[in-house]
Amino acid sequence: MRVLAAMSGGVDSAVAAARAVAAGHDVTGVHLALARNPQTYRTGARGCCTLEDSRDARRAADVIGIPFYVWDMADRFHEDVVDDFVAEYAAGRTPNPCLRCNEKIKFAAVLDRAVALGFDAVVTGHHARLGPDGLLRRSVDIAKDQSYVLAVLTREQLDRSIFPLGDSTKAQVRAEAAERGLAVADKPDSHDICFIADGDTRGFLAGRLGEAPGDVVDASTGAVVGSHSGAYAYTVGQRRGLHLDRPAPDGRPRYVLSITPKTNTVTVGPAEALEVSEVRAVRPVWTGGARPDAPVECEVQLRAHGSVVPATVALVGDTMHAELRRPVRGVAAGQAVVAYRADPAGDVVLGSATITG
Amino acid sequence: MAYLDHAATTPMLDEALEAYLATAREVGNASSLHAAGRRARRRVEESRERIAAVLGARPSEVIFTGGGTESDNLAVKGIFWARRGAGPDRRRVVSSAVEHHAVLDAVDWLAQHEGAEVGWLPVDAAGRLDPEDLRAELSAHADRVAVVTAMWANNEVGTVQPVAELAAVAAEHGVPFHTDAIQAVGQVPVDFAASGVAALTVTGHKLGGPTGVGALLLARDVAATPLLHGGGQERDVRSGTLDTAGIVAFAVAVESAVKGQQEYAARVAALRDDLIERVRRAVPEVIYNGDPTDRLPGNAHFSFPGSEGDALLLLLDAQGIACSTGSACSAGVAQPSHVLLAMGADDDRARSSLRFTLGHTSTQADIDALVAALPAAVDRARRAAALRTPR
Numbered sequence: 001m002r003v004l005a006a007m008s009g010g011v012d013s014a015v016a017a018a019r020a021v022a023a024g025h026d027v028t029g030v031h032l033a034l035a036r037n038p039q040t041y042r043t044g045a046r047g048c049c050t051l052e053d054s055r056d057a058r059r060a061a062d063v064i065g066i067p068f069y070v071w072d073m074a075d076r077f078h079e080d081v082v083d084d085f086v087a088e089y090a091a092g093r094t095p096n097p098c099l100r101c102n103e104k105i106k107f108a109a110v111l112d113r114a115v116a117l118g119f120d121a122v123v124t125g126h127h128a129r130l131g132p133d134g135l136l137r138r139s140v141d142i143a144k145d146q147s148y149v150l151a152v153l154t155r156e157q158l159d160r161s162i163f164p165l166g167d168s169t170k171a172q173v174r175a176e177a178a179e180r181g182l183a184v185a186d187k188p189d190s191h192d193i194c195f196i197a198d199g200d201t202r203g204f205l206a207g208r209l210g211e212a213p214g215d216v217v218d219a220s221t222g223a224v225v226g227s228h229s230g231a232y233a234y235t236v237g238q239r240r241g242l243h244l245d246r247p248a249p250d251g252r253p254r255y256v257l258s259i260t261p262k263t264n265t266v267t268v269g270p271a272e273a274l275e276v277s278e279v280r281a282v283r284p285v286w287t288g289g290a291r292p293d294a295p296v297e298c299e300v301q302l303r304a305h306g307s308v309v310p311a312t313v314a315l316v317g318d319t320m321h322a323e324l325r326r327p328v329r330g331v332a333a334g335q336a337v338v339a340y341r342a343d344p345a346g347d348v349v350l351g352s353a354t355i356t357g
Numbered sequence: 358m359a360y361l362d363h364a365a366t367t368p369m370l371d372e373a374l375e376a377y378l379a380t381a382r383e384v385g386n387a388s389s390l391h392a393a394g395r396r397a398r399r400r401v402e403e404s405r406e407r408i409a410a411v412l413g414a415r416p417s418e419v420i421f422t423g424g425g426t427e428s429d430n431l432a433v434k435g436i437f438w439a440r441r442g443a444g445p446d447r448r449r450v451v452s453s454a455v456e457h458h459a460v461l462d463a464v465d466w467l468a469q470h471e472g473a474e475v476g477w478l479p480v481d482a483a484g485r486l487d488p489e490d491l492r493a494e495l496s497a498h499a500d501r502v503a504v505v506t507a508m509w510a511n512n513e514v515g516t517v518q519p520v521a522e523l524a525a526v527a528a529e530h531g532v533p534f535h536t537d538a539i540q541a542v543g544q545v546p547v548d549f550a551a552s553g554v555a556a557l558t559v560t561g562h563k564l565g566g567p568t569g570v571g572a573l574l575l576a577r578d579v580a581a582t583p584l585l586h587g588g589g590q591e592r593d594v595r596s597g598t599l600d601t602a603g604i605v606a607f608a609v610a611v612e613s614a615v616k617g618q619q620e621y622a623a624r625v626a627a628l629r630d631d632l633i634e635r636v637r638r639a640v641p642e643v644i645y646n647g648d649p650t651d652r653l654p655g656n657a658h659f660s661f662p663g664s665e666g667d668a669l670l671l672l673l674d675a676q677g678i679a680c681s682t683g684s685a686c687s688a689g690v691a692q693p694s695h696v697l698l699a700m701g702a703d704d705d706r707a708r709s710s711l712r713f714t715l716g717h718t719s720t721q722a723d724i725d726a727l728v729a730a731l732p733a734a735v736d737r738a739r740r741a742a743a744l745r746t747p748r
Contacts, residue, residue: 069671
């Protein structure tokens with residue numbers, strides 16, 4: 001096949017591209033330039049947008065022996081990922097920009113362009129398995145598994161995707177990179193949101209949305225117990241950084257229960273008030289077989305790197321409804337609910353949807 | 358492979374490569390006083406004389422440098438500093454909107470760090486400068502102008518400028534005129550003295566010599582403050598141990614290219630005209646950019662409406678065809694060409710452009726390969742461009 005390897009400049013995508021070559025594909029490497037001004041993401045960033053990363057990707061492509069180009073996706077990235085990220089926080093939700101980037105950029109804008117240019121598929125260094133059965137499964141390296149942020153992909157997108165790393169652990173990938181003479185073998189992993197170089201999400205949002213002082217209200221009494229400088233800076237389940245003026249009447253710690261942009265209010269309460277037993281979500285995709293007519297017994301994961309909980313999942317029109325077998329704390333709107341079917345050969349992604357409440 | 362990017366760099370001529378190897382085997386620093394040094398010195402001075410002879414300069418006017426970018430920087434900054442040193446009011450630089458970045462960025466640097474003010478000369482839709490614009494500029498500001506710099510021929514669209522006329526206007530006002538002739542030497546007749554310019558940039562690897570060696574021809578009565586300080590090897594204007602082998606090979610290449618210019622231009626222009634004709638037939642909507650007559654013989658530059666140049670480049674590269682978008686890169690991201698924009702093209706047309714440049718090794722087969730691959734590539738690139746969401 002003629003395939004396009006998205007190369008971030010990191011070790012995973014470099015090894016993925018090398019494996020695609022080894023598998024007999026005709027591979028072309030592409031680095032996505034996502035920063036409008038590359039210098040702004042340069043200093044101290046451990047993400048995937050710096051000039052240095054672009055050079056690392058080019059050098060890896062040279063070593064592998066494949067053509068390499070840089071594609072300017074900065075405008076699309078800003079519209080579909082960065083602006084969306086800010087708008088979601090402003091609306092009181094907690095977005096996952098990596099998931100959004102997969103959905104809108106890597107497996108949409110890039111994939112569509114690749115197909116138009118005559119490529120058959122896109123290869124990435126995500127840690128997830130996608131075998132001949134077309135099912136997306138967790139990586140063998142559970143700690144590095146990225147199936148959660150890929151679960152938004154549709155059947156059409158998965159059919160044009162290749163994830164060569166799913167059967168390997170991160171340690172194996174690094175060892176292989178060293179064997180292949182790839183200089184990125186010991187490059188540190190990226191952790192932070194790539195467009196927030198210093199990791200200060202609250203500062204980034206404040207710069208975009210401005211200060212908006214408002215009240216922190218206790219759910220049990222309705223009393224104002226503190227103030228904040230912008231409700232967008234809070235996430236459901238958050239405990240730290242509340243700076244409450246007075247202790248709660250019951251003397252127990254308070255957590256963010258909800259954010260109400262309309263009244264610019266952050267509502268707090270005790271831990272048990274965070275517990276939810278059902279989750280509603282919208283815009284479902286279902287790739288683990290035919291779309292089910294009846295409720296499905298499975299497991300759900302409600303945030304990246306979160307644990308799974310048994311649940312009954314039903315699809316109704318454009319919504320997904322999950323009844324959890326045991327209550328879960330800190331379920332934030334804007335995150336994805338991903339349904340998995342436990343499987344000894346790797347848990348299978350059944351489907352996903354965006355949590356509304 | 359069909360190599361259609363000779364304006365980026367062109368293969369070394371056999372005679373230049375042989376001269377390089379023969380000289381590189383010899384030891385000797387041209388500044389040393391012993392026999393080995395004298396031999397190296399002789400090779401350098403013979404090379405200087407050969408270059409001077411074919412380019413209409415005196416040997417003492419040939420200053421060897423590390424290539425075109427250095428020569429351009431030395432001319433623009435060096436003459437600016439020297440002229441401002443002699444008259445503090447002279448801090449204006451006059452340049453054109455279509456210069457290579459080696460000139461453009463040197464001028465910008467002077468503006469940002471040395472308090473230079475800049476007069477930018479416009480070009481017409483063919484990328485051509487009008488000497489009357491320079492006359493108007495100098496009539497208004499001549500006493501404050503340190504240096505005028507305008508290229509002999511454009512590296513992207515191939516337009517040849519009326520350099521002698523421009524230099525004559527500068528001379529009327531007593532202002533030194535520098536020209537970047539990197540793309541011109543060996544392609545069109547270039548005579549330093551007859552052109553009336555004060556300084557001229559030439560480099561080796563665009564005409565069959567090695568990379569990393571070039572020269573600034575600098576008239577004897579024009580002062581330039583050095584960029585590089587050290588041993589003062591080149592007229593005290595440029596320091597650094599001379600690259601004897603590189604200089605010898607450079608001189609061989611300049612001599613071959615200039616002596617063979619007419620024959621070369623006739624052969625390559627015929628191939629180029631065939632390329633244009635067949636590209637137009639294969640892709641009727643194509644726009645041919647640049648001056649149709651006052652043009653480098655090996656240059657063909659097109660806009661492909663509805664396509665993006667970088668997508669076309671990728672697709673042609675996959676078919677073994679090497680060409681260029683001709684534009685500068687920022688972090689590897691293609692920017693719309695400042696040359697096309699200065700010629701009045703909009704952003705989309707600028708981004709849809711490709712440059713094909715022929716050279717001394719070009720053959721009919723290169724053009725056949727391009728014409729065979731182009732229609733499918735344009736078709737695919739259009740489909741890719743159509744995906745773009747309207748902004």
